[in-house]
Amino acid sequence: MKDLRDFIAACEKEGVLQRIKAEVDWDLELSHIAKLNEEKKGPALLFENVKGYKWPVITSTCTTTERLSIIMGMPKETPLVELMRRWVEIGNRKIPPKVLSTGPCKENKMVGKDIDLFKFPVPKFYPKDGGRYFGTAHVVITKDPESGWVNIGTYRLQLIDKDILGTQFIKGKHSDIMLKKYQAMGKPMPVAVVVGADPLMFVMGGARFSAFESEYDLAGSIRGEPIEVVKCETNDLIVPAGAEIVVEGEVDANAFKDEGPFGEYTGYYSGVGTNPRNFIKVNCVTHRNNPIFMATTVGRAVTDTHMTLAIAYGATLWQQLSDMKIPGIKAVYCPPEAAGRFIAIISMKQMYPGHANQVLTAAISTEMGAYGLKTVIVVDEDIDPADIPRVLYAVAFRFNPLRAQIIQRGRSTPLDPSLPIESRWITGRLLIDATIPYDWEEKPIPIALDPDIVKKIQARWKELGFKD
Numbered sequence: 001m002k003d004l005r006d007f008i009a010a011c012e013k014e015g016v017l018q019r020i021k022a023e024v025d026w027d028l029e030l031s032h033i034a035k036l037n038e039e040k041k042g043p044a045l046l047f048e049n050v051k052g053y054k055w056p057v058i059t060s061t062c063t064t065t066e067r068l069s070i071i072m073g074m075p076k077e078t079p080l081v082e083l084m085r086r087w088v089e090i091g092n093r094k095i096p097p098k099v100l101s102t103g104p105c106k107e108n109k110m111v112g113k114d115i116d117l118f119k120f121p122v123p124k125f126y127p128k129d130g131g132r133y134f135g136t137a138h139v140v141i142t143k144d145p146e147s148g149w150v151n152i153g154t155y156r157l158q159l160i161d162k163d164i165l166g167t168q169f170i171k172g173k174h175s176d177i178m179l180k181k182y183q184a185m186g187k188p189m190p191v192a193v194v195v196g197a198d199p200l201m202f203v204m205g206g207a208r209f210s211a212f213e214s215e216y217d218l219a220g221s222i223r224g225e226p227i228e229v230v231k232c233e234t235n236d237l238i239v240p241a242g243a244e245i246v247v248e249g250e251v252d253a254n255a256f257k258d259e260g261p262f263g264e265y266t267g268y269y270s271g272v273g274t275n276p277r278n279f280i281k282v283n284c285v286t287h288r289n290n291p292i293f294m295a296t297t298v299g300r301a302v303t304d305t306h307m308t309l310a311i312a313y314g315a316t317l318w319q320q321l322s323d324m325k326i327p328g329i330k331a332v333y334c335p336p337e338a339a340g341r342f343i344a345i346i347s348m349k350q351m352y353p354g355h356a357n358q359v360l361t362a363a364i365s366t367e368m369g370a371y372g373l374k375t376v377i378v379v380d381e382d383i384d385p386a387d388i389p390r391v392l393y394a395v396a397f398r399f400n401p402l403r404a405q406i407i408q409r410g411r412s413t414p415l416d417p418s419l420p421i422e423s424r425w426i427t428g429r430l431l432i433d434a435t436i437p438y439d440w441e442e443k444p445i446p447i448a449l450d451p452d453i454v455k456k457i458q459a460r461w462k463e464l465g466f467k468d
């Protein structure tokens with residue numbers, strides 16, 4: 001799979017894409033159709049008739065595990081936790097991108113006065129949003145001015161003017177770290193925004209890969225071949241050759257405009273009252289013929305955002321725990337319902353006293369877990385961490401609150417609505433040991449049925465009036 005059009009073809013083959021030919025308004029109607037469809041775990045939607053526009057919009061590319069499997073190149077019935085396991089298996093192998101001389105993304109070009117982002121069917125998503133959002137299922141590409149490391153990140157972009165996009169680079173995100181370096185050098189930061197590519201690129205945009213590592217290399221390792229890229233027109237950033245739309249521009253760290261609010265993945269608005277934020281001044285736009293505008297509803301769980309963050313954050317936490325070489329970890333699962341980041345469930349085979357506690361404290365000390373992870377649950381290996389009723393069973397019958405630990409201070413996301421709006425940088429952590437303690441001499445005796453009686457009953461099953 002090389003581009004969005006390959007993905008659309010794959011989804012049509014599997015019967016998980018619906019073309020909407022009826023006219024739909026970009027102003028709330030399109031997003032609301034997408035959201036209602038996502039709540040029913042419906043297909044990806046290709047809106048072919050957006051009011052006032054000739055170009056289509058695609059939404060809901062990643063909303064189901066089935067479609068994430070298609071994106072990951074796995075059989076479509078693969079469970080989410082197994083997609084995470086696959087990511088961990090190949091995550092440390094890196095395949096850098098391959099630069100081509102040109103590609104379909106160069107078919108059309110706007111520069112100077114001709115630049116007009118309103119030419120694209122940009123949706124407005126929720127009633128209290130500050131405006132239309134150009135960037136939801138997109139990626140922002142930047143380069144570290146010191147090391148040349150190329151980063152891919154998804155950071156929402158508000159359509160402010162025909163050549164202005166408002167940003168929200170949260171403190172410590174890779175784009176923010178790079179922007180501060182350009183600021184110190186007294187230079188604007190070049191950026192490339194890609195809307196509409198192989199949805200794997202969107203998954204990479206949400207992935208919290210380590211600093212100085214390029215998401216392009218991980219995408220290549222998942223695809224098993226280099227991602228084909230081309231150089232931008234006005235800077236030396238690289239973008240996927242088959243991208244639908246590429247917006248080239250720059251960010252001045254010292255210039256601000258109001259941005260937000262926006263209906264975020266927490267189910268609440270963020271940036272209420274609007275916030276002064278850095279913005280992208282656009283220098284050039286290139287796009288394919290009949291470009292497909294890719295978008296997602298973000299909003300209340302479960303949407304594309306929750307699914308992509310679940311696989312990316314869950315797999316990265318798992319990877320980092322395995323890099324710590326702690327034995328006995330069987331599986332790590334970060335539920336999409338918690339946006340893959342607020343709750344982690346880890347199943348393990350205990351091998352020595354204190355082992356479960358080691359795993360709990362390790363999880364919140366990984367680079368991934370140290371940012372925003374609030375509740376960690378560890379269960380014994382007989383519990384599938386993705387089987388939530390079984391996890392609740394373990395919490396009910398194996399967990400003793402006197403063994404819970406609360407860690408008072410840790411880094412938080414400013415979008416977490418459980419914290420007061422004015423102080424969201426620091427949160428607490430809850431560690432739940434739902435295992436049967438390794439060091440107990442006398443363990444609870446599990447109930448098993450008498451195998452002979454079971455066999456006898458099975459022989460009489462029909463006689464007892466049961467169908468099968």
Ligand SMILES: Cc1cc2nc3c(=O)[nH]c(=O)nc-3n(C[C@H](O)[C@H](O)[C@H](O)COP(=O)(O)O)c2cc1C
Pocket residue numbers: 136137151152153154155156157168169170171172173174175205206207208209296298305308309
């Ligand atoms: C749809 C979507 C929207 C997002 N919006 C933002 C945002 O506005 N600001 C932000 O800092 N992170 C946002 N994120 C989370 C980042 O993409 C994520 O933290 C990612 O790891 C950032 O890349 P980086 O680690 O290379 O900085 C969003 C994620 C998704 C999937």
Ligand SMILES: [Mn+2]
Pocket residue numbers: 151152153174207208209210211213215
């Ligand atoms: Mn990164």
